[in-house]
Amino acid sequence: MLTTSEKEQIEKEIRQVPVKKAACIEALKIVQEHRRWVSDEGIRDVADILEMSPEEVDSVATFYNLIFRQPVGRHIILLCDSISCYVMGYPALHRQLVQLLGIQYGQTTPDGRFTLLPNPCLGTCDHAPALMVDHDLYRDLAPAELESVLAKYT
Amino acid sequence: MERPLTQHITFPPLGLRQYEAVGGYQAARKAIRHMEPKDVTALVKEANMRGRGGAGFSTGMKWSFVPMDMPGPKYLICNADEMEPGTFKDRWLLEGNPHQLIEGMIVSAYAIQATESFVFLRWAYKTAAEEIRKAIAEAYDAGYLGKNILGTDYSLEMHLHTGVGRYMCGEETALLNSLEGKRATPRAKPPFPHVSGLFGRPTIVNNVETLSYIPHIVNHGAAWFQSLSRTADGGTKIYGVSGRVNKPGAWELPMGVTMRELIEEHAGGMQNGYRFRGVLPGGASTDFLVEEHMDVKMDFTGVAAAGSRLGTGTMVVLDDHTCPVGFVHNLERFFAQESCGFCTPCREGLPWTEKLLWALELGEGKEEDLAVLAAHATLLGPGNTFCALAPGAMEPLQSALKYFRDDFEQHIRQKKCPYHS
Numbered sequence: 001m002l003t004t005s006e007k008e009q010i011e012k013e014i015r016q017v018p019v020k021k022a023a024c025i026e027a028l029k030i031v032q033e034h035r036r037w038v039s040d041e042g043i044r045d046v047a048d049i050l051e052m053s054p055e056e057v058d059s060v061a062t063f064y065n066l067i068f069r070q071p072v073g074r075h076i077i078l079l080c081d082s083i084s085c086y087v088m089g090y091p092a093l094h095r096q097l098v099q100l101l102g103i104q105y106g107q108t109t110p111d112g113r114f115t116l117l118p119n120p121c122l123g124t125c126d127h128a129p130a131l132m133v134d135h136d137l138y139r140d141l142a143p144a145e146l147e148s149v150l151a152k153y154t
Numbered sequence: 155m156e157r158p159l160t161q162h163i164t165f166p167p168l169g170l171r172q173y174e175a176v177g178g179y180q181a182a183r184k185a186i187r188h189m190e191p192k193d194v195t196a197l198v199k200e201a202n203m204r205g206r207g208g209a210g211f212s213t214g215m216k217w218s219f220v221p222m223d224m225p226g227p228k229y230l231i232c233n234a235d236e237m238e239p240g241t242f243k244d245r246w247l248l249e250g251n252p253h254q255l256i257e258g259m260i261v262s263a264y265a266i267q268a269t270e271s272f273v274f275l276r277w278a279y280k281t282a283a284e285e286i287r288k289a290i291a292e293a294y295d296a297g298y299l300g301k302n303i304l305g306t307d308y309s310l311e312m313h314l315h316t317g318v319g320r321y322m323c324g325e326e327t328a329l330l331n332s333l334e335g336k337r338a339t340p341r342a343k344p345p346f347p348h349v350s351g352l353f354g355r356p357t358i359v360n361n362v363e364t365l366s367y368i369p370h371i372v373n374h375g376a377a378w379f380q381s382l383s384r385t386a387d388g389g390t391k392i393y394g395v396s397g398r399v400n401k402p403g404a405w406e407l408p409m410g411v412t413m414r415e416l417i418e419e420h421a422g423g424m425q426n427g428y429r430f431r432g433v434l435p436g437g438a439s440t441d442f443l444v445e446e447h448m449d450v451k452m453d454f455t456g457v458a459a460a461g462s463r464l465g466t467g468t469m470v471v472l473d474d475h476t477c478p479v480g481f482v483h484n485l486e487r488f489f490a491q492e493s494c495g496f497c498t499p500c501r502e503g504l505p506w507t508e509k510l511l512w513a514l515e516l517g518e519g520k521e522e523d524l525a526v527l528a529a530h531a532t533l534l535g536p537g538n539t540f541c542a543l544a545p546g547a548m549e550p551l552q553s554a555l556k557y558f559r560d561d562f563e564q565h566i567r568q569k570k571c572p573y574h575s
Contacts, residue, residue, distance in 0.1 A: 016313075017335070018353050019353075021335055021336075022333075022334045022335040022353075023335055024335035024336070025318060025332065025335050026335070028318070029316075029318060059337060060335065060336060060337055063320065063337040063338065063494075064317075064318040064319050064320055064338075065318075065319040065320060066277050066317075066318040066319035067318050067319075078278070081484075081488075082239035082240070082438070082484070082488055083239045083240050083434070083438055083470050083481065083484050083485055083488075084239070084240050084396040084397060084470050086476075086480075086481070086484045087396075087397050087398065087470070087471075087472070087473070087476050087481070088396075088397070088398070119278070119319075120237060120239060120321055120488055120491075120492065121237060121238070121239040121240065121241070121438075121488075122278050123236050123237070123241065123242045123244075123245045123276070123278065123279065124242055124245065125239075125240050125241070125242045125394070125396035125402070125468070125470070126242060126394060126395070126396050126402035126403045126404060127402070128396060128402075132278060135280045137278075137280070
């Protein structure tokens with residue numbers, strides 16, 4: 001069930017658009033902000049409030065790579081795997097990250113601390129290679145620096 | 155040298171009062187108080203401002219297609235979904251001078267008599283989101299947004315929408331679907347967005363760099379805009395270089411500088427021990443240019459004549475330590491992943507090219523694979539797919555097959571990637 005706060009925020013988004021279903025992405029974002037991911041129940045709740053079918057809401061949710069339909073860790077690592085980073089040392093960064101975390105893309109560490117995901121170009125190509133942890137951007141990264149970056153997140 | 159777009163970029167950016175102190179919002183005052191909407195459009199058309207998002211279509215021309223006498227809401231949208239791999243120019247403008255963009259949007263919205271406007275910003279640009287949110291609030295407080303702007307009868311609302319990923323959102327009709335809360339798949343054209351766009355209403359979508367330029371054109375005129383450029387495509391342009399160069403970065407320069415100036419002068423040449431082999435001149439979906447194109451003028455016409463596209467104007471350099479097959483594989487993997495899956499050639503064809511390229515990298519490629527790859531360049535080319543994603547994806551592939559054919563053949567002959575020991 002949606003919390004009062006989630007409901008209020010979604011209702012506010014609904015008032016800004018001409019048809020209820022136009023608030024679908026905003027509603028999914030709101031649920032995810034509160035719970036870190038969107039469960040099947042979350043999909044049904046959003047569908048109810050927007051008067052859509054759960055299938056239609058899920059078709060939107062699964063289209064976008066930053067709406068998470070599986071549980072994720074406390075921190076999300078988005079590693080840029082696009083062309084400038086590829087040229088500037090992405091493969092070594094990726095190898096080191098996989099080794100440090102002991103997980104592959106799409107997985108979460110057993111302690112629930114990190115989820116590792118690839119991400120298309122982060123738009124900071126003059127400072128490649130780059131990654132984001134949650135809202136923080138790290139640029140010009142060498143594999144040796146990864147350990148101290150990860151240490152900032154508990 | 156004049157750098158109208160970037161001269162007032164600071165980190166953190168100028169607040170509203172500071173922006174006004176350097177002449178900010180003068181163009182909004184001039185346009186809304188003293189110009190007819192159609193005269194603003196005519197001015198931008200006369201300046202020959204060509205869209206900076208990648209396609210290079212005339213901005214004033216685009217605006218002139220809006221049915222001005224249609225009653226009801228109209229929309230102006232800023233495409234700030236910068237996701238073309240290798241592109242980092244709009245981030246600079248968004249983080250460094252958000253009021254310039256907002257003023258450009260107000261003037262542009264006035265020209266088409268839009269009632270509502272949106273900044274469609276990609277998820278990853280967290281700092282930009284904060285700065286734009288702050289700047290929009292300031293503009294409302296100062297009376298540049300909202301009801302009866304500057305005491306006139308013109309009113310405009312502005313919203314920030316932050317995305318949740320997917321490269322497709324940069325395609326303007328897919329962006330509209332996403333703003334409507336739907337999957338970001340492209341729409342059939344016609345009807346074009348300027349007639350039936352967001353929620354079926356007349357809508358104009360322009361790029362960040364394009365909109366940020368509009369105040370300067372209104373302030374200084376079409377002839378001034380033309381005079382900034384070395385070629386017939388007017389203005390300055392933000393160019394960028396990334397890859398194994400000494401000083402990767404972005405610079406505002408006269409439209410039409412040469413590739414040589416960009417790489418050797420501004421980017422400081424290749425890093426020690428690395429040799430230049432080629433470049434994607436304007437992002438992932440542009441054809442390679444090589445050594446023989448060093449003196450090509452980097453404007454829409456010049457790059458097109460050399461067989462590629464200016465695109466976003468931010469180039470990615472391929473060096474001699476990087477495998478061209480691996481390089482193109484990285485691009486095709488991106489495009490295959492980002493295909494929206496709506497039309498069959500793109501959904502099926504892109505993963506096929508990606509798999510063939512990966513097989514080559516693993517040393518499992520066969521001679522006939524090169525013909526299959528070349529066939530894809532045609533089969534997924536212009537006219538055979540629903541939108542421009544797959545044709546864009548084929549540009550680096552077809553040109554790599556042309557310029558780096560030896561590398562492809564070596565992979566097959568040696569049954570391994572020669573760049574990996």
